[in-house]
Amino acid sequence: MHKRVFYTPLDFILISLLLAAAGYVFYRIAFHLDYSWNWHVIPQYLFRYDVERGRWVSNYLIDGLVTTIRLSLWAGILALVLGFFFAVMRLSSSLFLRLFARCYIELMRNLPPVVIIFLFYFFLADQFLPLLHLEQVVSRLPPPLQRIEEFLFGDPAILSPFVSAMITLAAFESAYVAEIFRAGIESVENHQREAAYALGLKNHQTMRHIILPQALIRVLPPLSGQLISLIKDSAIVSVISIQELTYQGTQLMASTYMTIEVWTTIALLYLLLTFPCSVMVSYLESRFARS
Amino acid sequence: MNENASGLKSQVQPIVVVDSISKSFTHNVKVLDNVSTRVTKGDVLVIIGPSGSGKSTFLRCLNGLEDIDQGTILIDGIPLDDHEKNRLKIRREVGMVFQSFHLFPHMTVLENVNLAQKLVRKKSKIEATQLSKDLLQKVGVDDKAAVYPNELSGGQQQRVAIARALALMPKIMLFDEATSALDPEMIGEVLDVIRDLANDGMTMVVVTHEMGFAREVSDRVLFMEHGCVIEEAPTERFFQQPAQERTRAFLRKIL
Numbered sequence: 001m002h003k004r005v006f007y008t009p010l011d012f013i014l015i016s017l018l019l020a021a022a023g024y025v026f027y028r029i030a031f032h033l034d035y036s037w038n039w040h041v042i043p044q045y046l047f048r049y050d051v052e053r054g055r056w057v058s059n060y061l062i063d064g065l066v067t068t069i070r071l072s073l074w075a076g077i078l079a080l081v082l083g084f085f086f087a088v089m090r091l092s093s094s095l096f097l098r099l100f101a102r103c104y105i106e107l108m109r110n111l112p113p114v115v116i117i118f119l120f121y122f123f124l125a126d127q128f129l130p131l132l133h134l135e136q137v138v139s140r141l142p143p144p145l146q147r148i149e150e151f152l153f154g155d156p157a158i159l160s161p162f163v164s165a166m167i168t169l170a171a172f173e174s175a176y177v178a179e180i181f182r183a184g185i186e187s188v189e190n191h192q193r194e195a196a197y198a199l200g201l202k203n204h205q206t207m208r209h210i211i212l213p214q215a216l217i218r219v220l221p222p223l224s225g226q227l228i229s230l231i232k233d234s235a236i237v238s239v240i241s242i243q244e245l246t247y248q249g250t251q252l253m254a255s256t257y258m259t260i261e262v263w264t265t266i267a268l269l270y271l272l273l274t275f276p277c278s279v280m281v282s283y284l285e286s287r288f289a290r291s
Numbered sequence: 292m293n294e295n296a297s298g299l300k301s302q303v304q305p306i307v308v309v310d311s312i313s314k315s316f317t318h319n320v321k322v323l324d325n326v327s328t329r330v331t332k333g334d335v336l337v338i339i340g341p342s343g344s345g346k347s348t349f350l351r352c353l354n355g356l357e358d359i360d361q362g363t364i365l366i367d368g369i370p371l372d373d374h375e376k377n378r379l380k381i382r383r384e385v386g387m388v389f390q391s392f393h394l395f396p397h398m399t400v401l402e403n404v405n406l407a408q409k410l411v412r413k414k415s416k417i418e419a420t421q422l423s424k425d426l427l428q429k430v431g432v433d434d435k436a437a438v439y440p441n442e443l444s445g446g447q448q449q450r451v452a453i454a455r456a457l458a459l460m461p462k463i464m465l466f467d468e469a470t471s472a473l474d475p476e477m478i479g480e481v482l483d484v485i486r487d488l489a490n491d492g493m494t495m496v497v498v499t500h501e502m503g504f505a506r507e508v509s510d511r512v513l514f515m516e517h518g519c520v521i522e523e524a525p526t527e528r529f530f531q532q533p534a535q536e537r538t539r540a541f542l543r544k545i546l
Contacts, residue, residue, distance in 0.1 A: 191389065191391065191393045192393065192395065194356055194389070194393065195387075195389065195393035195394075195395070197354075197355075197356060197382060198354055198356065198382065198385070198386070198387035198389075198456070199382075199406070199407040199411065199455070199456070199459065200379065200382040200383035200407060200411045200459060201406075201407065201410055201411065202379070205410050209406060209410065210395055213397045214396070214397050217397070
């Protein structure tokens with residue numbers, strides 16, 4: 001359903017004023033800013049020509065983008081799984097499970113993400129993950145599996161930090177995901193449970209066939225929104241030297257001093273990731289609003 | 292009344308036995324106060340009474356949707372107690388139809404009717420679909436099998452809900468004001484279906500405000516007020532010579 005759009009003279013005046021203001025700002029930046037623009041050096045940080053291998057390869061920024069994608073994807077999946085279980089625990093009939101999930105969720109939602117990242121990272125990366133010897137495990141894999149590993153998780157040499165960053169991100173995003181799931185499950189009207197009860201369904205059957213299908217459709221838009229948040233929040237792990245997009249940005253800026261160019265490019269790259277997700281969310285919302 | 296004296300023993304055995312059950316929502320308000328009744332197999336018991344008299348709550352106690360504080364309920368010989376196994380058995384023998392249908396909105400009409408057959412009776416999809424089609428035809432909505440509930444009228448939805456409950460082949464059917472949420476022109480089509488069920492010999496407990504229907508379809512009538520049973524009697528006697536003054540007052544108001 002489209003509303004007809006009417007333009008009034010006031011709209012034209014306001015739009016003209018805005019355009020004039022934007023034009024003036026642009027004019028000042030273009031001709032009076034004390035900043036020497038060096039846009040032409042940016043493309044080489046996206047892709048560079050590798051002379052030894054004789055072909056184009058990705059450079060810092062694209063590498064960072066790929067790491068961000070990998071990180072968001074795996075952290076997102078893990079957060080969905082963890083979040084789902086925390087939501088189910090939160091609604092469990094066992095007091096212990098309820099309290100445990102509640103504590104976890106409240107803790108995660110009431111601490112600054114950076115603090116959580118430092119806490120988790122130094123525990124996971126320094127103490128816990130070395131016990132698993134991930135790098136050694138990967139180096140013993142047959143080459144085809146190693147290539148798959150590299151495609152999915154990036155450079156095997158830095159697998160441990162990557163995994164701990166992934167777990168850390170998932171750990172605090174899962175608290176938000178859990179609350180979304182919980183709200184979705186609770187939003188399914190009680191009479192649906194009653195109807196299932198009267199039909200002789202067991203609790204887990206009611207959950208799986210009646211409650212979850214309806215809850216999942218309702219939480220899809222907020223869940224996708226949370227995924228966008230996760231992509232943006234993944235920038236935080238740059239503080240623990242994960243070489244994702246933001247980290248690469250800080251490095252590049254430190255070596256080139258091209259602040260505005262670098263950060264504009266990085267902003268555009270993030271938009272490249274998040275904007276399609278936003279469009280997808282609105283699409284999902286309108287689709288489910290209809291059915 | 293000796294017309295069905297042959298084979299009386301199995302007929303007379305009550306399938307629903309309710310013995311002095313009580314229930315309060317808060318400490319002060321008793322919604323059910325010492326309610327007892329029996330329903331014989333194949334009989335239709337209609338429960339009437341003013342709003343808030345506890346008749347819906349009583350009905351919901353019969354399959355354990357509401358817990359009781361005191362008393363005992365026996366369904367087909369199984370006690371409705373805290374044992375999950377007994378509860379499950381009873382839930383699978385007792386079909387229920389709600390005031391606002393409560394169909395599953397994310398499933399088609401056919402899937403709604405198939406679901407419990409597959410999950411509870413462990414039938415294959417083909418077997419389940421066969422019975423579902425028969426039932427949908429019986430309630431007159433077989434042309435809507437592939438449609439989602441929200442595309443149906445209230446009357447059609449309620450008929451699907453009846454088919455869904457029947458799909459488990461229940462021994463007893465509970466109707467909780469099954470026509471109260473319907474537009475007047477759709478009440479008839481749902482009552483027709485319930486009437487057919489009664490004629491087929493289904494044991495039913497029906498909460499309704501449709502007095503004409505109650506009189507026509509029921510074998511016994513139970514009148515409740517403030518959570519108490521005021522009077523229970525065979526239908527003709529109930530309507531023609533009610534014993535209690537409060538019953539007479541109620542009937543005067545609504546007839």
